[in-house]
Amino acid sequence: MISAERVTGAARTRVMRSPWTWVVGASVLLAALPFLLHLDGIAHGDWLQFLGRFHPTLLHLPIGLIVLVPILEIAGARRPALREAADFVLRAALVLALPTFALGYMLAYGAGDTGTTVTRHMWGAVALCIGLMLCILLRPAWVGRQQAFAYPALLSASLLALLWTGHQGGSITHGGDYLTHYMPGPVRVLFPFSGPKGGSSGSFFALHIHPVLDAKCVACHGSGSAKAGLRLDSYDDLMRGGKDGAVIVPGKPQASLLLARVTLQPGDPHFMPAEGRTPLTSDEISWIRAWVRAGATATSPNIPGVSIAGDQAEPPPKPVGDYSGLVPEIQQMQRGLGAKLVPLSAKASDGLILRTVDMSSSFGDAQLAQFEKFAPYIVEAELARTAVTDASFDTLKRFTHLRALHLEGTSITGSNLAKLSGMTQLTYLNLSGTKVTSQSVAPLRKMSNLRHLYLFNTPAEPVENTARSTP
């Protein structure tokens, strides 16, 4: 310490000033680069792109080193040797960060990337590099206890810049909602702003086209980065097209550039998605084609001829309660009556089916009444061709968990059908071959969940139904 005090003032000034000059010069150069070489959205040369693609290879190295610095500084409080290493790690991080920045810039400039995310990523990197250089300069003062706060503050700021820059980079590669896309419901509540955007929800575009574009295309053609001036993150942008013109021609899949590019051979230089990103599946392509052929509207709810699994997905059935205590009783019922209560599946909460098929003619209202105590667990009642009558509806209305009710071939007339209106879970009702009339089935129209109603061979049968059944 004493010998250091004796260093002449002039020499000290020379030693201190020269690194400051370097840092300020480098910072100005970094900050000016985006103005000198403007990211103009035009691709510039293969060499730049070739080198630029090593950006993702290199970038994780400086990240690791930068994160190591605060760890070493904190651990160094106990073991001073570690703190000595921090200076080296900090310098090594800068040595790697600068070429990483250069490669990243080559990638963006070479490939013609533009967009807010790219710009943010770039400025984040500039800030990070400057931050690192300042950290190196200010650290000796902190070690020498001359400046207690400047270095820690700057290091923290650099770490924040790193986090932010890294996130922007990730968004460029994977898409903006990459982190939050699979956020579970309870967590999502905490972040009300995140999550899939609605749009005209329920339309074919919103349900099937937009998610495909979002997952496969928006990383390069979105708000973050709009290559070739094309954005696919909203319906309007999609229809506007890019610098090569419209990519969707309503009604004409063959003329739609988007379809042309995704259906090229995967090795083709114009194949999309480019750069080895996951291609569209054949299903996804066929949905887009069908959607374009049908006029490519934002609102139409479905496309004729396209049936997508899960499209009409019925809500998962409500589990029934635990009936294990009743099992001995159920078995006794079967021995006595012959009608069976069979589990729908190995999962007890899927409920029971009331099955009468092998003793149907002797199963009447009285027998049905005996099953009433199991009603909360019965999800399907097969009463086809049994002797149940209209009087059974007083019992049936208590079977509130029924999802399917078979009454085909019974003698019911339907006068009591309104009593079923409390069955909110009923999706299937078969009244074929009964005497029900169009008046008596009218109350069923109010049951919104009832999607499968069969009236074949009844007075209520719609006329067109009969016409269709005979070729």
Place this chain on the structure above:
Amino acid sequence: MKQHPLCTDCERELDVTNLPIPTGLKQEWSAVETRRQFLGRSGKVLGWAALASLFGEAALRGSAFAADTKSPVTSPGRNNLGLPHFAPKAKRAIYLFMSGGPPQIDLLDYKPNLASQYNKDIPDSVRGNQQLTGMTAGQSRFPIAPSHWGFKQYGRTGTWVSDLLPYTAKMVDDLTIIKSTNTDAINHEPAIMFMNTGNMNPGKPCLGSWLAYGLGSMNDNLPTFIVLQTKTNPKENNQPVSSRLWSSGFLSSEYAGVGLRSGGDPVLYLADPDGIDREVRRRMLDAVEEINRQTQAEVGDPETNARIAQYEMAFRMQASVPELTDLSKEPQSTWDLYGPDAKQPGSFAYNCLLARRMAERGVRFTQIYKRGWDVHGDVVGVLPTLCQETDRACYALVTDLKRRGLLDDTLVVWAGEFGRTVYSQGGLSADNYGRDHHPRCFTTWMVGGGVRPGITYGETDDYSYNVVKDPVHARNFNATILACLGIDHNRLTYDFQGLDQRLTGPQPAYVIKGLLA
């Protein structure tokens, strides 16, 4: 001298009952178990005892429904396997088996580019190293035979269908057409075995038996698994169809398919002879059952139990089968739909109508065999007949199930054992050709509970020779059928010969998710 049923030792034939020894000793002998029985049983008992102690009372009670151990014989619908594994979309299935191998190129796999390649040789690059049958291996060339019939687009889906299938064309929006079905075998017997049992060698249980074993009966008065054979048309090239296709293999024989005859009485000797009423029959069966139970207690052969169950089933079928096959109460709309063929017992249309009636009555699995699709020659002459016999009936069955609300929980499958070649077998002329067996791709369809309506799955190349997209191997085809019925094909197993046997065999098989609704 008859051997003891369980004695496999040929040198020591023993029949205690014939030996000159006191009666008491004979009785004592019959009470003694054989060594094999003793070892087999004691091993199992120890295992079960260990398991029971591990699981405590829950194992004994069962999670959903425990086995009804008291009367395993009289309730074929017992559900002690804990199936279905998950909530099924289909409760039952109807399998329309087109034996012989329908030519996909002339029916549903439209190849518009072939017309311009008439009589050109199929490129070697397409044929690859495909094994040929003995029928065409000697041919010097493999000239391309475009389909003789035109194709049109139908339905909202715009599916291409041959002019031979005007009725099938009407329901394409409901069908799940699979163009990429493929199999391992190139000849009828191994191929039809493979489709039905998942193995080319006989001896494995077929799909229907696995379903009967796994899911049990819905109606105790009818067999769980019924097979209907269509009367053959002598003009067609009929390959034999034998009962080993609906055999239960190593499963108990009560799970085997019950064949109904295509003419006369559907089940022979089902009606009681004159002078024997139902009461007498019942008493007789009770006595036979008592004797069989004694035999079972003595010998311990599980096949005795199967026999008791079959006698009981036959007794119940005396009442249920006449009702099933009595079509006199069918409304006129039925005949309008199925056409006049349906009035001929044994016709494909008649069988389709029966299949619908069985579906209504809770038969778990009905398989209809239609032979004659083996069109090695004279495709132009024979194929229209085959289509005329089946097209309308298939449509009628699907439509009938649909309008009666049965298609929601019934899976209908249409498949043969393989497809046919694009090149002509024998001479190719401007107006006729033949087609040889082709295992690499063939077209099948499904409709109903569990499958996605209105799609065409998989693609073949321009020659309908190789699958180019989304192949569906026969194993995966079967796994997918099981999935529709709520069964995980990997978990429906039966321990036999040291292997957990399953329908899809030991090789990995996958449910084709793209086919499922």
